[in-house]
Amino acid sequence: MLVNWIKDADAAFAQAKQESKPLLIDFSAAPA
Amino acid sequence: MPLEAHIKEHPAYFKRFEALWTPTILVMDSEGVERYRIEGYLPKDWFGARLKMGLARVAFMHKKFADAQQLYEGVVEKFGNLALAAEAIYYRDVCQYKATNDHTSLGTAAIELAEKFPTDEWRLKSLPWAH
Numbered sequence: 368m369l370v371n372w373i374k375d376a377d378a379a380f381a382q383a384k385q386e387s388k389p390l391l392i393d394f395s396a397a398p399a
Numbered sequence: 400m401p402l403e404a405h406i407k408e409h410p411a412y413f414k415r416f417e418a419l420w421t422p423t424i425l426v427m428d429s430e431g432v433e434r435y436r437i438e439g440y441l442p443k444d445w446f447g448a449r450l451k452m453g454l455a456r457v458a459f460m461h462k463k464f465a466d467a468q469q470l471y472e473g474v475v476e477k478f479g480n481l482a483l484a485a486e487a488i489y490y491r492d493v494c495q496y497k498a499t500n501d502h503t504s505l506g507t508a509a510i511e512l513a514e515k516f517p518t519d520e521w522r523l524k525s526l527p528w529a530h
Contacts, residue, residue, distance in 0.1 A: 370401050371401070372401050372402070372403035373400070373401060373402045373403070374402070374403055374408070374409070376402055376404070376409075376412055376415070379400055379402040380427075380431050382400055383400045383427070383429045383431070384429050384430065384431070386400070386429070387429045388400050388429055389400065389426055389427060389428055389429060389434075389453075389454060389457045390400045390401075390402060390426075390427040390428075390429070390431070391400065391401050391402065391424060391425070391426055391427075391450070391453075392402045392404055392412070392416060392424065392425040392427065393401065393402070393403055393404065393422065393424055394404045394406070394412070394413060394416070394418040394421055394422060394423040394424070394425070395403070395404070395405050395406070395421055395422055396405070396406040396407075396421040396422075397405075397421075397422075
């Protein structure tokens, strides 16, 4: 399944609030 | 709503959200409050179960007990063989109690936990409910 990752935290929080949806943050150090 | 925070691209996010290890997953509610944290790698099934636990926690903390109960029940049904199912059983029946004020649901949880997870911490937490 393709995930459309957001890379800007403030934009993600604003979108989550606007849509009343939870937000998942993936902290990774894996090679790209 | 998925946010990617790679240590090379967003080191400030690690400090902001106190992520000290990778991989770390945070489940935040829509107000930006952390509700669930997963640290360390997990196989796909386990990870899916933990994510559901996180979403259930979000619903629980927002007092959406019917939604939370359904999510916890989904974990029990799909991942009943995993140890985290004990926590799901516990909170599933807490949600039932919170939604109905019927304390018998807590006794039901205590019985189920004693049968399925006799040595688990969540079973111990249910001991006061056993009559």
